[in-house]
Amino acid sequence: MEDFLKRIFPLIDSYRDEVISLQKELTSRVALGPDNGGTGEHEKTAFIQSIMEGLNPSRIEEIHAPDSRAEHGYRPNLVALWEGKKELPRLWILSHSDIVPPGDLSLWERDPYEVWVDGDKLYGRGVEDNQHGIVSSVLAIKAILESAGQPTRPVGIAIVADEETGSKYGLSYLLEKRGQLFGDTDLIVVPDGGNETGSMIEVAEKSMLWVRFTVLGRQCHASTPHKGRNSLAAAARLIVALEKIKREFSDGDELFRPPISTFEPTKIEANVENVNTIPGKDVFYMDCRILPRFEVDRILERCQEIAGEISNSTGVKIKADIAYREEAAPPTPSDAPVVEALSRAIHLVTGREAKPMGIGGGTVAAFFRKAGLPAAVWCTSPDTAHQPNEYCLIPDIMTDAKVFATMAMT
Numbered sequence: 543m544e545d546f547l548k549r550i551f552p553l554i555d556s557y558r559d560e561v562i563s564l565q566k567e568l569t570s571r572v573a574l575g576p577d578n579g580g581t582g583e584h585e586k587t588a589f590i591q592s593i594m595e596g597l598n599p600s601r602i603e604e605i606h607a608p609d610s611r612a613e614h615g616y617r618p619n620l621v622a623l624w625e626g627k628k629e630l631p632r633l634w635i636l637s638h639s640d641i642v643p644p645g646d647l648s649l650w651e652r653d654p655y656e657v658w659v660d661g662d663k664l665y666g667r668g669v670e671d672n673q674h675g676i677v678s679s680v681l682a683i684k685a686i687l688e689s690a691g692q693p694t695r696p697v698g699i700a701i702v703a704d705e706e707t708g709s710k711y712g713l714s715y716l717l718e719k720r721g722q723l724f725g726d727t728d729l730i731v732v733p734d735g736g737n738e739t740g741s742m743i744e745v746a747e748k749s750m751l752w753v754r755f756t757v758l759g760r761q762c763h764a765s766t767p768h769k770g771r772n773s774l775a776a777a778a779r780l781i782v783a784l785e786k787i788k789r790e791f792s793d794g795d796e797l798f799r800p801p802i803s804t805f806e807p808t809k810i811e812a813n814v815e816n817v818n819t820i821p822g823k824d825v826f827y828m829d830c831r832i833l834p835r836f837e838v839d840r841i842l843e844r845c846q847e848i849a850g851e852i853s854n855s856t857g858v859k860i861k862a863d864i865a866y867r868e869e870a871a872p873p874t875p876s877d878a879p880v881v882e883a884l885s886r887a888i889h890l891v892t893g894r895e896a897k898p899m900g901i902g903g904g905t906v907a908a909f910f911r912k913a914g915l916p917a918a919v920w921c922t923s924p925d926t927a928h929q930p931n932e933y934c935l936i937p938d939i940m941t942d943a944k945v946f947a948t949m950a951m952t
């Protein structure tokens with residue numbers, strides 16, 4: 543191992559108290575966007591800015607995405623840059639400041655905004671999603687500055703707003719207004735998804751399609767079904783009939799986990815309030831994660847055709863329309879420089895072989911990929927995002943900080 547890494551790694555290992563105190567400070571600054579009932583990420587971002595200013599960046603800038611619903615009328619995005627000893631492509635690590643609400647508080651063992659420690663586990667809303675990435679990137683640069691004075695390649699840390707509710711005021715805004723920050727040879731890592739061993743480098747996503755089925759029958763008393771048309775019974779037939787889509791679009795791709803497209807009925811809206819009424823309207827949804835080889839429009843067409851068949855056989859009216867749709871971004875090539883640099887660094891730090899993979903969709907890296915910037919999503923984590931009692935592991939944060947430091951130094 544190179545000498546400088548021998549100095550950096552023990553330094554990172556000595557940061558346990560910093561990991562805990564940073565996580566406590568970050569978690570107590572609740573960063574909920576207006577769509578999640580909050581006022582924005584200002585307090586948390588200001589705290590991160592103060593930490594990064596202490597690390598002597600060559601440039602630090604807060605970029606305001608106008609949002610009249612948020613505090614001060616904007617959402618804060620933060621970018622800090624450090625120069626490298628050599629003129630190499632920049633290493634970017636992008637995390638997000640916003641969190642999702644804690645949900646049902648009775649499911650939490652303690653106050654979600656007050657971090658508690660149990661051995662190597664830190665609990666609290668946001669500790670993994672995405673403070674894990676914030677802390678590991680900040681500690682990587684701190685260790686480099688303390689031991690080597692300067693990274694070998696330029697480093698950028700970006701902290702964006704609004705990842706949890708669409709990124710319009712976050713990465714999407716940043717790329718639109720300040721796209722020149724990112725070069726197409728830069729190594730862009732998004733530590734916002736991974737597995738427990740750190741062996742998954744996410745490079746591709748499926749397209750997402752949420753189909754809303756509105757089934758209209760005729761409401762009546764349950765004792766006289768002949769006077770109505772039961773929308774729930776028709777919806778049930780439709781759900782069963784939709785199973786054939788799985789068979790029609792069953793071709794797989796081993797890059798992805800799972801290696802096939804998925805089509806799952808999920809949410810059903812409340813219908814009648816009492817048991818003795820036959821419902822006249824039911825609305826349910828199907829979540830489709832579609833491999834890039836299939837056309838989203840074709841899936842939607844098949845949903846509509848199958849809905850038509852059930853409509854004909856039951857006499858109810860059925861509408862199938864789009865509740866949400868997101869076309870898959872072009873994948874990051876499995877041999878892209880960022881994937882190779884990450885794999886090398888992971889191997890050096892943990893001895894493990896990491897593999898490029900595709901997942902079901904919905905990471906912020908898609909915005910980079912759509913802009914022609916090959917980004918990789920990677921971190922070592924138990925994947926407790928959005929759950930009650932969300933937790934992260936202190937050793938995972940240190941491992942990831944070492945991987946980022948290795949990428950910055952080699």
Ligand SMILES: [Zn+2]
Pocket residue numbers: 638671672705734927
């Ligand atoms: Zn996240």
